[in-house]
Amino acid sequence: MNKTKKEILNKIKKGEVKMKPKWWFEAEKVGINTGWVILMILGAVMGSTMLLFWELYNPIDLLSYGEVGRQLLWEDFPFWQLFLTVISIILAEKLIRNVGTWYRIKPLWMWLTIGVTMSLTIGVFFIMRS
Amino acid sequence: MTDEEVIEKVKQGNMEAFGVIVEKYQGPIGGYIRKMINQSNEEVEDMTQEVLIAAYENINGFEKGRKFSSWIYRIAHNKAIDFFKKRKIKTSQLEDREELLPEKTELIEDMEIKKEEAIKLREAIEKLDVKYKEIVVLNYFEEKSYEEISDILRIPVNNVGVILFRAKEKLKKLLS
Numbered sequence: 590m591n592k593t594k595k596e597i598l599n600k601i602k603k604g605e606v607k608m609k610p611k612w613w614f615e616a617e618k619v620g621i622n623t624g625w626v627i628l629m630i631l632g633a634v635m636g637s638t639m640l641l642f643w644e645l646y647n648p649i650d651l652l653s654y655g656e657v658g659r660q661l662l663w664e665d666f667p668f669w670q671l672f673l674t675v676i677s678i679i680l681a682e683k684l685i686r687n688v689g690t691w692y693r694i695k696p697l698w699m700w701l702t703i704g705v706t707m708s709l710t711i712g713v714f715f716i717m718r719s
Numbered sequence: 720m721t722d723e724e725v726i727e728k729v730k731q732g733n734m735e736a737f738g739v740i741v742e743k744y745q746g747p748i749g750g751y752i753r754k755m756i757n758q759s760n761e762e763v764e765d766m767t768q769e770v771l772i773a774a775y776e777n778i779n780g781f782e783k784g785r786k787f788s789s790w791i792y793r794i795a796h797n798k799a800i801d802f803f804k805k806r807k808i809k810t811s812q813l814e815d816r817e818e819l820l821p822e823k824t825e826l827i828e829d830m831e832i833k834k835e836e837a838i839k840l841r842e843a844i845e846k847l848d849v850k851y852k853e854i855v856v857l858n859y860f861e862e863k864s865y866e867e868i869s870d871i872l873r874i875p876v877n878n879v880g881v882i883l884f885r886a887k888e889k890l891k892k893l894l895s
Contacts, residue, residue, distance in 0.1 A: 614780040
């Protein structure tokens with residue numbers, strides 16, 4: 590028996606190295622998927638707040654008022670919502686990239702995911718608007 | 720008996736079956752780590768053992784239908800990346816060791832260079848960034864298919880070809 594094999598099997602027999610239980614991986618998977626869904630919903634809600642802001646303030650129109658318009662835009666701009674939108678998208682992408690299997694997703698599924706997220710964003714936007 | 724069948728035995732509590740996995744993968748994983756991190760034999764042996772132990776600890780996370788060799792290479796890849804992160808070094812900053820990357824006719828043919836330039840090619844591979852080096856190592860030295868590389872590095876299959884093409888372009892630049 591070679592040295593490495595002997596050392597590894599000894600560690601296993603002594604209980605120094607233990608198999609993680611199956612439920613641990615199941616829980617991890619549930620955690621990842623739940624986290625991803627929460628982040629996507631957060632991104633969609635925050636994204637729709639940005640859309641709502643755009644519709645209420647019309648920044649391009651506001652900027653034509655010069656200094657007053659810029660100041661009003663600066664004071665009321667939803668920085669937190671923008672920050673949370675960007676952060677949730679980045680975190681969701683990182684979550685999937687590091688632990689998920691996104692690289693196996695066929696283009697059709699990818700477009701479907703983007704489509705569902707965008708529909709959700711627009712849906713929330715219309716609910717908030719009404 | 721296939722790897723997947725052996726893994727099922729290990730999952731059922733047959734510790735000795737894991738010895739079969741150790742025997743089979745110790746060499747290839749050690750070779751891959753050696754080419755990636757370019758360090759002393761002791762360091763390579765330690766990391767190989769860490770990979771095999773991590774494989775045992777996480778064996779219940781190995782899903783049926785996946786290829787075991789890709790799964791264990793993924794663990795080795797993660798360990799190599801951790802090594803670079805901890806040391807905060809790029810492969811180009813590693814010390815030179817001889818004969819770490821053996822001559823590979825296929826790569827030499829692909830690069831359209833003469834056999835005499837193989838040593839220069841080996842040096843050039845050492846200078847590549849990890850992102851490019853690992854794909855060259857997996858494709859030409861570990862002889863992994865695009866699908867397997869995609870599984871190991873978690874990148875879409877189409878990107879494997881693109882990164883490999885860029886790696887060869889970079890190698891050509893380094894050689895010229």
